Amino acid sequence: MTAVPIPGGIDLSGNKRRRRREAWIRRVFFAAALSSVVISGAIVLSLIGEAFSFLSDVDLSTLWSSGWYPRRGSFDVKTLFVGSLIVTGIAMAIATPLGLGAAIYLSEYAKPGARKVLKPILEILAGIPSIVIAFFALRVIGPDFVQSINPEAPVTTLLAAGIGVGILVIPLVASITEDALRAVPRSLREASYGMGAKKATTSLRVVFPAAISGVVASIILAASRALGETMVVALAAGGSGGSQFTTDPFSEGQTITAAMIAVAQGTDQVAGGGGGQAELAYQSLFFLGLLLFLFTMGLNFIGDRFVRRVREAY
Amino acid sequence: MTAVTTPLPSTSLGRRHLDYWGLAFQAALVFCLVACFGLLLILVGGLIGDGWVVFDERGADFLRSNLSTRPAQAGVAQAIKGSLMLAGFVVVIAFPLGVATAVYLEEYAPDTRVTRFIALNIRNLAGVPSVVYGLLGLAVFVELLGTDMNENGGITGGRSLLAGGMTLAILVLPIVIITAAESIRAVPQSLREGGYGLGATRSEVVRTLVMPNAAPGILTGTVLSLSRALGETAPLILTGAVLSTFFTTPNYSFGDQIRGDYTALPVVIYTWARQAKLEFKGELASAAILVLLAITLLCNAAAVLLRNRYDKDR
Numbered sequence: 001m002t003a004v005p006i007p008g009g010i011d012l013s014g015n016k017r018r019r020r021r022e023a024w025i026r027r028v029f030f031a032a033a034l035s036s037v038v039i040s041g042a043i044v045l046s047l048i049g050e051a052f053s054f055l056s057d058v059d060l061s062t063l064w065s066s067g068w069y070p071r072r073g074s075f076d077v078k079t080l081f082v083g084s085l086i087v088t089g090i091a092m093a094i095a096t097p098l099g100l101g102a103a104i105y106l107s108e109y110a111k112p113g114a115r116k117v118l119k120p121i122l123e124i125l126a127g128i129p130s131i132v133i134a135f136f137a138l139r140v141i142g143p144d145f146v147q148s149i150n151p152e153a154p155v156t157t158l159l160a161a162g163i164g165v166g167i168l169v170i171p172l173v174a175s176i177t178e179d180a181l182r183a184v185p186r187s188l189r190e191a192s193y194g195m196g197a198k199k200a201t202t203s204l205r206v207v208f209p210a211a212i213s214g215v216v217a218s219i220i221l222a223a224s225r226a227l228g229e230t231m232v233v234a235l236a237a238g239g240s241g242g243s244q245f246t247t248d249p250f251s252e253g254q255t256i257t258a259a260m261i262a263v264a265q266g267t268d269q270v271a272g273g274g275g276g277q278a279e280l281a282y283q284s285l286f287f288l289g290l291l292l293f294l295f296t297m298g299l300n301f302i303g304d305r306f307v308r309r310v311r312e313a314y
Numbered sequence: 315m316t317a318v319t320t321p322l323p324s325t326s327l328g329r330r331h332l333d334y335w336g337l338a339f340q341a342a343l344v345f346c347l348v349a350c351f352g353l354l355l356i357l358v359g360g361l362i363g364d365g366w367v368v369f370d371e372r373g374a375d376f377l378r379s380n381l382s383t384r385p386a387q388a389g390v391a392q393a394i395k396g397s398l399m400l401a402g403f404v405v406v407i408a409f410p411l412g413v414a415t416a417v418y419l420e421e422y423a424p425d426t427r428v429t430r431f432i433a434l435n436i437r438n439l440a441g442v443p444s445v446v447y448g449l450l451g452l453a454v455f456v457e458l459l460g461t462d463m464n465e466n467g468g469i470t471g472g473r474s475l476l477a478g479g480m481t482l483a484i485l486v487l488p489i490v491i492i493t494a495a496e497s498i499r500a501v502p503q504s505l506r507e508g509g510y511g512l513g514a515t516r517s518e519v520v521r522t523l524v525m526p527n528a529a530p531g532i533l534t535g536t537v538l539s540l541s542r543a544l545g546e547t548a549p550l551i552l553t554g555a556v557l558s559t560f561f562t563t564p565n566y567s568f569g570d571q572i573r574g575d576y577t578a579l580p581v582v583i584y585t586w587a588r589q590a591k592l593e594f595k596g597e598l599a600s601a602a603i604l605v606l607l608a609i610t611l612l613c614n615a616a617a618v619l620l621r622n623r624y625d626k627d628r
Binding site: 025029037042047049099106124133225227228264285 | 335339356419435436437443
């Protein structure tokens with residue numbers, strides 16, 4: 001953008017005032033772009049700060065005890081880890097086959113007209129707020145499905161929450177996978193048909209492997225979303241206030257995210273300062289937040305790399 | 315890719331026999347798709363069945379009444395008002411900031427390390443779970459900016475509409491940036507070159523050529539992020555949306571209102587779903603969900619209509 005002197009002495013750099021205004025506009029836009037960096041910094045700083053004071057104040061032996069009861073000074077992290085693992089595992093066990101199946105059908109089998117109608121409906125499903133799915137898991141999946149398998153289970157279980165989260169992430173798996181499958185060049189399919197392969201063989205043995213990094217990316221990103229999903233677990237898994245350590249999906253439980261909501265919405269709304277148990281509970285929120293932030297960021301980073309590999313391939 | 319449209323043979327060219335395996339595979343795919351849409355139908359059908367009773371008995375009274383502990387009088391007027399005001403914050407804060415960032419990244423930014431860092435940072439922010447944004451809001455807007463020496467609530471007033479609105483605005487900012495950047499990137503390079511050829515400065519090219527062409531895409535993205543913000547629950551619970559006497563003193567100034575207590579539709583649904591009274595956790599919660607779904611679907615429909623209208627003009 002610097003003014004280049006033209007031989008012959010003609011100045012093409014233009015009006016000075018106009019140039020100065022340009023520079024200002026550029027600075028304003030740059031400041032806007034910096035705001036996102038500031039936000040990331042604020043997130044990391046606020047999480048690390050409080051998490052550090054939590055770790056230095058808490059009796060470290062309570063981090064590995066029999067349950068998560070922040071108001072009673074019992075901060076058993078493995079309760080929440082295992083809870084999150086169970087819910088995410090159940091969710092992915094549901095969302096992966098259903099999402100991949102729907103994606104293969106939409107991309108390989110559906111007629112263009114049908115696809116034009118079905119894809120937006122899938123996107124509507126993706127736009128349903130999580131509180132709505134949470135309510136569905138609490139009122140329908142819990143009593144009508146989980147309790148019909150195991151009549152002794154309570155209404156709110158880890159299984160009900162896992163199914164709810166699974167429903168929530170199906171559209172994510174389906175739409176990313178569908179994009180990846182459609183990005184596979186048509187020539188690959190034609191070559192396969194030319195060899196005499198059937199449609200099912202072509203879809204499974206040619207198109208699917210060619211799109212595998214997109215498929216893996218969709219599963220990883222969906223797992224990250226399932227791990228971070230809060231309201232479904234807070235409402236449908238029970239365990240408000242705290243939870244015993246459990247590995248049984250048919251019992252009430254707590255995940256990293258739901259534990260944060262349980263601490264935040266207690267009758268004595270936690271706040272900074274004040275000291276004692278309430279202060280520790282408040283700080284434990286940020287400790288959990290930091291763990292969650294690191295896990296999801298790691299998953300997203302891996303997922304992102306897989307997505308890029310698709311883009312590079314074709 | 316578009317030129318070749320010959321229908322591909324769906325059966326093998328060899329001996330004609332029924333391909334049982336292929337048929338079973340296709341049936342499994344159809345099952346996956348039907349399961350996805352069946353879940354949607356059960357969900358919405360159940361909600362309408364439960365929630366319609368309320369509208370049938372009370373009509374618009376449910377929308378005009380304030381919160382109440384008596385089921386026959388409870389309504390969502392304050393919640394709707396709260397949700398709309400939160401959406402206002404998203405429009406005022408996240409949209410200008412997000413679009414400006416996208417313009418910088420696509421039109422101004424040189425391809426340097428700083429730029430790549432900002433872009434990576436935004437992609438990471440988009441994957442951060444919403445509870446973590448709630449923690450940011452709790453730490454910065456509620457605690458840091460919400461308390462001061464004189465005990466009168468600092469800048470944001472603690473657990474206030476302002477704190478919740480700013481948290482939601484930050485939450486959707488990465489989505490706004492990414493969708494806006496995508497539609498700016500889709501504007502043909504030749505348009506820009508034409509503008510520069512006529513002697514326009516960068517900001518003039520952006521204002522008169524790039525933005526009008528990218529507007530439909532940007533608008534669609536922003537409206538979709540608005541509907542995402544309207545459905546978020548967890549960050550609001552963390553930043554202290556409570557069921558309270560919100561907006562019942564009409565002589566409050568606007569400044570006092572946004573620095574005061576508030577509630578929003580998703581929070582009301584969450585609270586009602588956890589009530590012991592059957593009326594609350596059944597019909598009333600379903601009716602509130604119907605209101606929330608209606609608002610978010612209206613947003614999405616508006617986005618699609620706007621996009622189509624702009625597309626026709628071109």
